[in-house]
Amino acid sequence: MDNAFEPAGHLDLASEYFRDQGLAELVVSSQASGANGYSVAIEPDIDDLVRLHQLVRERRAFTVLEFGCGFSTLVIADALAKNADEFASSDAEVELLPADAFRVFTVDASEAWLETAIGRIPNGLQTHVVPTHSPVRAGTHNGQLCHFYERLPNMVPDFIYLDGPDPQDVGGAVNGLDFSHRERTVMSGDLLLMEPSFVPGLMALIDGRTNNARFLANNFRRSYDWLEDPGGDYTMFELAEPPLGMKNRERLAYCAGEDE
Numbered sequence: 001m002d003n004a005f006e007p008a009g010h011l012d013l014a015s016e017y018f019r020d021q022g023l024a025e026l027v028v029s030s031q032a033s034g035a036n037g038y039s040v041a042i043e044p045d046i047d048d049l050v051r052l053h054q055l056v057r058e059r060r061a062f063t064v065l066e067f068g069c070g071f072s073t074l075v076i077a078d079a080l081a082k083n084a085d086e087f088a089s090s091d092a093e094v095e096l097l098p099a100d101a102f103r104v105f106t107v108d109a110s111e112a113w114l115e116t117a118i119g120r121i122p123n124g125l126q127t128h129v130v131p132t133h134s135p136v137r138a139g140t141h142n143g144q145l146c147h148f149y150e151r152l153p154n155m156v157p158d159f160i161y162l163d164g165p166d167p168q169d170v171g172g173a174v175n176g177l178d179f180s181h182r183e184r185t186v187m188s189g190d191l192l193l194m195e196p197s198f199v200p201g202l203m204a205l206i207d208g209r210t211n212n213a214r215f216l217a218n219n220f221r222r223s224y225d226w227l228e229d230p231g232g233d234y235t236m237f238e239l240a241e242p243p244l245g246m247k248n249r250e251r252l253a254y255c256a257g258e259d260e
């Protein structure tokens with residue numbers, strides 16, 4: 001696996017970007033709406049949200065899978081709505097669009113937080129968000145301790161954002177080992193289950209969770225460019241394989257901005 005990305009300077013002028021893209025207004029008004037009565041324990045992280053929005057926009061992502069809902073769900077929905085407008089005003093053929101284009105599928109173990117996150121989405125963005133509630137249970141991948149969501153949305157993403165679950169939401173144990181121990185790091189194995197059907201160009205952004213990201217790097221079977229950025233506390237993977245065929249090639253060309 002190559003470590004080919006350069007840290008991208010995505011966070012330069014983060015606050016300015018957050019304001020200029022209307023994200024500050026979106027996030028502030030969603031907090032003011034009372035978020036369905038649940039208290040907001042973690043404040044929005046502007047740098048993380050800006051990085052996420054910029055990546056979904058720059059890569060012209062079509063279909064996002066998010067593990068761990070929150071303000072990020074709102075920000076991804078906004079980026080996808082902008083990608084949809086950009087696609088509509090481009091010369092690209094409608095046939096290029098994948099199933100589930102311009103949707104974020106967000107999976108969460110907490111019904112309460114899912115309700116809060118969905119409650120924040122303004123009417124104009126709701127068609128862009130598909131929630132899935134699922135328990136998460138400890139399990140194994142090739143004999144190694146990790147955990148899996150029990151229900152995943154049946155879709156194929158071109159962008160994955162891994163920022164959940166909360167370790168306290170992981171149920172079950174393997175031979176006495178569980179994720180309620182405060183020294184045990186989260187260890188999602190879901191991307192390994194999905195890996196065979198990833199398509200070239202897929203990007204996975206992992207927020208923090210460095211031990212989980214290294215577990216994925218050590219267990220992925222395919223070829224990725226990847227970057228671990230300790231300063232920004234994130235890891236990115238991009239499936240670096242030749243296109244599968246005409247459709248995949250055309251989508252990759254559009255996403256690379258080759259129609260401009």
Ligand SMILES: C[S@@+](CC[C@H](N)C(=O)[O-])C[C@H]1O[C@@H](n2cnc3c(N)ncnc32)[C@H](O)[C@@H]1O
Binds near residue numbers: 071
């Ligand atoms: C790291 S948080 C996910 C944060 C989200 N991706 C974001 O950027 O806003 C992990 C889990 O905490 C719960 N959660 C979501 N928003 C939260 C908040 N504001 N405070 C505390 N927990 C939250 C959800 O169950 C989520 O799966």
